[in-house]
Amino acid sequence: MTRAEENYLKTIFHLGGSSSNLVSTNAIAEQMETKPSSVTDMAKKLAEKGLVEYTKYQGVSLSKTGLKTALSIVRKHRLWEVFLVETLDFSWDEVHEVAEQLEHIKSEKLIDRIDSLLGHPKFDPHGDPIPSKDGVFFEREQQLLSEMKPGSIGVCVGVKDTSSNFLKFLDKNKIALGDTIEIVEIEDFDQSLTIKINGQNMSISHQIANNLYVKKQE
Amino acid sequence: MTRAEENYLKTIFHLGGSSSNLVSTNAIAEQMETKPSSVTDMAKKLAEKGLVEYTKYQGVSLSKTGLKTALSIVRKHRLWEVFLVETLDFSWDEVHEVAEQLEHIKSEKLIDRIDSLLGHPKFDPHGDPIPSKDGVFFEREQQLLSEMKPGSIGVCVGVKDTSSNFLKFLDKNKIALGDTIEIVEIEDFDQSLTIKINGQNMSISHQIANNLYVKKQE
């Protein structure tokens, strides 16, 4: 399994291409910052190897083994992110790039030991679930903060955008995973929201709310 | 800098190709388990980039920047080995392969943090010195056990052969770095030695003694 192949599988997974759900060549190309023609080439190759199902002009989806492989890479990526934050004091906006490299290290023993060292974490620093060794993980019930109604209360459980810029913004404004957020008001004009967090009211744009996952409190 | 280039630089370094000392194409090919013709190709490329000096039919040696690069890779390799042993409980015969992969991870911050976490170790699990960030390292005074005379005493400080087989043999026979070894006798017939270690006499072949570095005690 080459690095390129692994990256394609991972991308298809992130675009939702599991359980016969088709992902378009264009979508993959855009996500990977490559050209559609390159994606077509690779789609053929992965289909040949039985890692994806591919029908010309229709798109690709992960096969059973393709999904298994993708999950193992995602598992490694997320565990390394936890390691970088917990053990090496990286901040959550610095870990992605490095984890992109570390996820390709081939050693089952290594990732198992990292997993143990960290106490078998269930979520990465951005709140994304970490698949278990056999590919099981629980997609947490969550919704975007932007989908909540005024008056409702939620706990911040994850971020959609993991760009350094967005994460630094959250740090600067003292918004962290685990914080409780109450929607005070939503502005009709621009959908910006007033939220109550850490006992204080603050205003955030729709775009911010659209990239924060919360778990609704009853 | 590609992975292949890094591996060539590392190999040239290990074959002693620094400070204008020429290393032959054949030697590199053998060490890397590749063909001399491939080495020639890469030698040209590295010379083009100013990482080695290369004269046709003469051999290659590392340039100043080539040496610097090689040292940084060796540093990473050895620090990762320490990490695997100290933090993740790998045994010293399991670390090489994984470190061969980890040494290519590109993140200065990562390796600096690993270095800190480990307390800035000076030697790797096989006794090889770890270059500092600016490429300085002290080659310890050492000699092969096979070069010692009967009656002399030394402390085991490193291994020449780092193969899993050899290291497992040492484990099995309770020979570890730091142990004091006295040469009791050398057999004329086959150069096998009787040594006193941990208060007990044992016999080891010349080949074993030829792969153990000791520091002579006065």
Place this chain on the structure above:
DNA sequence: TACTAAATTTAGACATGACGAAAAATAAAT
């Protein structure tokens, strides 16, 4: 339904890194 626009694939090309066979240079030996 026919036409256009968008998405996708094909075909030819390139860079990297490796290989084998044959040619060239160096080293060794008579």
Place this chain on the structure above:
DNA sequence: ATTTATTTTTCGTCATGTCTAAATTTAGTA
């Protein structure tokens, strides 16, 4: 000094993964 053997290089080829330009298919619209 000339032949022989060894080392090293050159040359053509191949696999991987990418790209551009052109051709094809699909989808959308009049």
